[in-house]
Amino acid sequence: MADDMEVDDNFRRGTKRTADEAGLPPEAPRRIKAGSLSKPLAEDVVNKIAAGEIIVAPMNALKELLENSVDAGSTSIEVLVKDGGLKLLQITDNGHGIERDDLPILCQRFTTSKLKHFEDLMAIGTYGFRGEALASISHIAHLRVTTRTASSSCAWQAHFADGKLTPAKPGQSVDPKPTAGRGGTQITVEDLFYNVPSRRRAFRSPSEEYSKVLDVVTRYAVHCSHVAFSIKKHGESGAGFAVPVAATVHDRIKQAYGASVAKELVEFGVQDDEWGFKVSGFASTANYSAKRTMLLLFINHRLVESSVVRKAIEHTYQMFLPKGGRPFVYMDLEIDPGRVDVNVHPTKREVAFLNEDEIVAIVCSTIRDKLTQVDTTRTFKTQTLLPGVVPMTPSTPRELVDNTELSSGPQSTPRPSANRKPYENNLIRTDSKARKITSMLPPTLSSRGSLDDAHNPGEGPVYVTTDRVQTQIRLTSVKNLRAEVRDAVHQGLTEVFASLTYVGLVDANQRIVALQSGVKLYLVDYGLACSEFFYQVGLTxxxxxxxxxxxxxxxxxxxxxxxxxxxxxxxxxxxxxxxxxxxxxxxxxxxxxxxxxxxxxxxxxxxxxxxxxxxxxxxxxxxxxxxxxxxxxxxxxxxxxxxxxxxxxxxxxxxxxxxxxxxxxxNVMDVGEGSVPGERQQKLDRQLENIIFPAIRSRIVATQRMLKGVRQVASLKELYRVFERC
Structure with a gap:
C-alpha cells in the first residue's frame, strides 16, 4: 500500500504534466454531448436549468405567485412565510380558482391561458404569460395546490413534483383529491431548493430573505390598490404587514413605508400621445431625504427595475435635496403594448420599450415642475452651532421656483460625541465672540463698527407695508430663465457659499473679499458673486x-x-x-x-x-x-x-x-484718521459683511460661470502639514 502511494519527485502535486507524460490520448475536436450522442439533454436536466434561471430566490417565487393571484381577479391575498420562504412559502387568494380538469397540466412548462400565438406578446395585458412559474417551482420544491372555483361543490388538492402530479404519500393515487376549502387558490411551496444544495447554501440568513419577500409584498400592495394584502411569519399571531382592500395608494404607502414618507408626497401625472404613454404616481418633496433611492416602478402594471429611470430621477432631485439625499418615487407607467418588449428577462424583472430617452425625459420634467410648484415650505432641523448665538431663522432657499419663495433653514449638523476629541487640523473658529484678526490691526484699519451702527438713529430708510397681493408668475419665459439657472448649477461651489463665513474686504478696487468655508480660505470676486445673486433675486x-x-x-x-x-x-x-x-x-x-x-x-x-x-x-x-x-x-x-x-x-x-x-x-481707499474716503470703504465693508453676504449664503445658487471668480488660497490641513515640517 505504501508503494502504491509513492509519488515520483518529478510529478509532485502542483507540477503541470504534458499529455504524453500523463498518458492521455491526443487532443481531438470535442463533440456536442448530452444523454447520448444522438439525443439532447434529458428533460429533467433542461427543466432544472430553466428553474434556476427563473426562481433565483424565494422572493422570485413569491413574485410569480402574487402575479398569478392578481391575474385571477383576487381581492384578498394572504402570504405565510417560514425561514424566509426557504422552508415554507404559502399564498392564499380568493380569485377565480382552477378547474379540476386543468390540474394535471398545471405545472407543465409553457401551459398558460394567457397566450396562444407569439404575436399576442404585442398586446399582453397580464402579469404572467409563458407558463413557466409553477413548472419551475415544482422542479426545485415540494408543491401543493388547493383550489376551488365558483361552480365547484368542493375544493381540489393536488401535489406536484418535476412538473407532474405526484401522490401525497407513497402508494396513493396521483389524482387530485376533493377536500374542504374556500373559493380561490392556495399554493404551498415547501423546502425550496431542497435538491439544489449549492443554491440553498448561498442564502445568508432567513431574516434577510424574509425582508426581501416583505419588500415584494409591499411594492405590489402599493400598486394593486384594489387588492387587500397581508403577510406574516409562520408561528406568529400578528401580521408583519397588512393593508385593507379599501385603502388608497397614499394610505398604502404610509402603511408600507411610514408616515414620514407619506406626509411629504406630491402626486404627479402626464400623458403624451406622441410617444404613446401615460404616467401617474407619487414623489417625495424636498422635505424628505433618505440614504438610498426608493423607486417603485411599474411598467404596464409589471414590477420592473430600470437603471436609466433611477439615474434620471436621482439627477432630477439633485437640485432639491442636500448632498447624499435620495427620494422616494412610486411610478405607474403605462406604455402602448406595441412599443414594449416584455420577454427580455427570465424573471420578467426588466422590459424594453421604444423611445426610452424621450419618455424618461418627459417624466422627469413633470416631476421637476411639480416639485417647484408645490414646495412652498422647507423644514430642516436646526441647532445652535455658535456659542451665545441665537439659531439662524428660516431663510430663502437656493432653488428658483415658479410661484413664490420657499422657506428653508440651515441643515442640521451632527454634534460630535462629547468623549471624542477632534483632530486639531479640523478645528476652526466657531465662536462669534472670539477675537477677530481685525482687532489686531491699528484702530484706523479695524474700526468697522457693528451692525447696529450701520445707520445712525433717525437716518436711513423707513419701511412700510402695503396691502398689495402677491402676483403668481406663470410666464413661460420666466420659467425658462429659472430653468437655465438650475441647469447651470455647480453643486460644490453652492455648498461653499452655503457655509461661508465673511472674513474681510481685501481690495475694493478689484472687488475682492476673503471668505472662509470649513477649513478653507477663499478669495472671491464679490462683483461677480453679487451680479449673479441679484440676477437670481430678480428671477425669484x-x-x-x-x-x-x-x-x-x-x-x-x-x-x-x-x-x-x-x-x-x-x-x-x-x-x-x-x-x-x-x-x-x-x-x-x-x-x-x-x-x-x-x-x-x-x-x-x-x-x-x-x-x-x-x-x-x-x-x-x-x-x-x-x-x-x-x-x-x-x-x-x-x-x-x-x-x-x-x-x-x-x-x-x-x-x-x-x-x-x-x-x-x-485714490479714495486710503484709510487715515478722520478721512472721508476711508469711511466709504468702511461702509462698503459693513454692507458686505452684515447684509449682502448673509443673503448670498442663504439664497444663491452658485453657477458654473462663478468659478472664475473664486480662488482657494489656504487650507488648514495643508498649513498643519507645513507647520509639522517646521
Missing part, C-alpha cells in the same frame, strides 16, 4: 419686488442727460454722437413701456416723466444712486425689447449690474 421675486420711493421724484430726462454727459466725458468715441437724439430715443422707449416696467419691475414713472420708485431687491441695502442715471440710459441700447425672454433676461442683468456695489477708485 419677478413681479413682486418691493419699492424704493424717491422723494422728491427725479425727472427721467434729466437723469438720462446726466448719464449721456458722463458717457461723453469717459468715452471719447461717444463725443461725436448726438446726445439729445439718444436721450430722447431712450426716454420715449422707457415712457412707452412704463406700464410693463411698473407691473413686472416696480419702476414707477409718472405721466409727467418723473421717476417715483425703483425696485428693492434686498432689504437693508440701497444701491449706489450715482449709478442710477447710467442704469436708466442703458435700458435703451442694452435691453432687447422685441423678444419677451431676451427682454426679461437683459433687463434683469442690467438691474443686477446696478445693484452690484460700486468699485472704489484707488
Amino acid at each position: 421675486d419677478f413681479g413682486n419686488f418691493g419699492l424704493i420711493q424717491l422723494r422728491p421724484p427725479l425727472p427721467l430726462k434729466d437723469l438720462l442727460e446726466v448719464a449721456a454727459d458722463l458717457e461723453a466725458d469717459t468715452s471719447p468715441e461717444c463725443t461725436s454722437l448726438d446726445k439729445a437724439k439718444i436721450v430722447n430715443k431712450v426716454y420715449d422707449q422707457i415712457m412707452s413701456r412704463k406700464e410693463m416696467l411698473r407691473e413686472y419691475f416696480s419702476i414707477e414713472i409718472s405721466e409727467a416723466g418723473e421717476l417715483e420708485a425703483i425696485p428693492m431687491l434686498l432689504k437693508g441695502y440701497i444701491p449706489c444712486m450715482a449709478k442710477l442715471p447710467t442704469f436708466l440710459l442703458r435700458l435703451g441700447p442694452f435691453v432687447n425689447w422685441k423678444e419677451e425672454q431676451a427682454c426679461f433676461m437683459s433687463f434683469l442683468e442690467e438691474l443686477a449690474s446696478f445693484y452690484v456695489p460700486e468699485r472704489l477708485p484707488r
Whole structure:
C-alpha cells in the first residue's frame, strides 16, 4: 500500500504534466454531448436549468405567485412565510380558482391561458404569460395546490413534483383529491431548493430573505390598490404587514413605508400621445431625504427595475435635496403594448420599450415642475452651532421656483460625541465672540463698527407695508430663465457659499473679499458673486419686488442727460454722437413701456416723466444712486425689447449690474484718521459683511460661470502639514 502511494519527485502535486507524460490520448475536436450522442439533454436536466434561471430566490417565487393571484381577479391575498420562504412559502387568494380538469397540466412548462400565438406578446395585458412559474417551482420544491372555483361543490388538492402530479404519500393515487376549502387558490411551496444544495447554501440568513419577500409584498400592495394584502411569519399571531382592500395608494404607502414618507408626497401625472404613454404616481418633496433611492416602478402594471429611470430621477432631485439625499418615487407607467418588449428577462424583472430617452425625459420634467410648484415650505432641523448665538431663522432657499419663495433653514449638523476629541487640523473658529484678526490691526484699519451702527438713529430708510397681493408668475419665459439657472448649477461651489463665513474686504478696487468655508480660505470676486445673486433675486421675486420711493421724484430726462454727459466725458468715441437724439430715443422707449416696467419691475414713472420708485431687491441695502442715471440710459441700447425672454433676461442683468456695489477708485481707499474716503470703504465693508453676504449664503445658487471668480488660497490641513515640517 505504501508503494502504491509513492509519488515520483518529478510529478509532485502542483507540477503541470504534458499529455504524453500523463498518458492521455491526443487532443481531438470535442463533440456536442448530452444523454447520448444522438439525443439532447434529458428533460429533467433542461427543466432544472430553466428553474434556476427563473426562481433565483424565494422572493422570485413569491413574485410569480402574487402575479398569478392578481391575474385571477383576487381581492384578498394572504402570504405565510417560514425561514424566509426557504422552508415554507404559502399564498392564499380568493380569485377565480382552477378547474379540476386543468390540474394535471398545471405545472407543465409553457401551459398558460394567457397566450396562444407569439404575436399576442404585442398586446399582453397580464402579469404572467409563458407558463413557466409553477413548472419551475415544482422542479426545485415540494408543491401543493388547493383550489376551488365558483361552480365547484368542493375544493381540489393536488401535489406536484418535476412538473407532474405526484401522490401525497407513497402508494396513493396521483389524482387530485376533493377536500374542504374556500373559493380561490392556495399554493404551498415547501423546502425550496431542497435538491439544489449549492443554491440553498448561498442564502445568508432567513431574516434577510424574509425582508426581501416583505419588500415584494409591499411594492405590489402599493400598486394593486384594489387588492387587500397581508403577510406574516409562520408561528406568529400578528401580521408583519397588512393593508385593507379599501385603502388608497397614499394610505398604502404610509402603511408600507411610514408616515414620514407619506406626509411629504406630491402626486404627479402626464400623458403624451406622441410617444404613446401615460404616467401617474407619487414623489417625495424636498422635505424628505433618505440614504438610498426608493423607486417603485411599474411598467404596464409589471414590477420592473430600470437603471436609466433611477439615474434620471436621482439627477432630477439633485437640485432639491442636500448632498447624499435620495427620494422616494412610486411610478405607474403605462406604455402602448406595441412599443414594449416584455420577454427580455427570465424573471420578467426588466422590459424594453421604444423611445426610452424621450419618455424618461418627459417624466422627469413633470416631476421637476411639480416639485417647484408645490414646495412652498422647507423644514430642516436646526441647532445652535455658535456659542451665545441665537439659531439662524428660516431663510430663502437656493432653488428658483415658479410661484413664490420657499422657506428653508440651515441643515442640521451632527454634534460630535462629547468623549471624542477632534483632530486639531479640523478645528476652526466657531465662536462669534472670539477675537477677530481685525482687532489686531491699528484702530484706523479695524474700526468697522457693528451692525447696529450701520445707520445712525433717525437716518436711513423707513419701511412700510402695503396691502398689495402677491402676483403668481406663470410666464413661460420666466420659467425658462429659472430653468437655465438650475441647469447651470455647480453643486460644490453652492455648498461653499452655503457655509461661508465673511472674513474681510481685501481690495475694493478689484472687488475682492476673503471668505472662509470649513477649513478653507477663499478669495472671491464679490462683483461677480453679487451680479449673479441679484440676477437670481430678480428671477425669484419677478413681479413682486418691493419699492424704493424717491422723494422728491427725479425727472427721467434729466437723469438720462446726466448719464449721456458722463458717457461723453469717459468715452471719447461717444463725443461725436448726438446726445439729445439718444436721450430722447431712450426716454420715449422707457415712457412707452412704463406700464410693463411698473407691473413686472416696480419702476414707477409718472405721466409727467418723473421717476417715483425703483425696485428693492434686498432689504437693508440701497444701491449706489450715482449709478442710477447710467442704469436708466442703458435700458435703451442694452435691453432687447422685441423678444419677451431676451427682454426679461437683459433687463434683469442690467438691474443686477446696478445693484452690484460700486468699485472704489484707488485714490479714495486710503484709510487715515478722520478721512472721508476711508469711511466709504468702511461702509462698503459693513454692507458686505452684515447684509449682502448673509443673503448670498442663504439664497444663491452658485453657477458654473462663478468659478472664475473664486480662488482657494489656504487650507488648514495643508498649513498643519507645513507647520509639522517646521
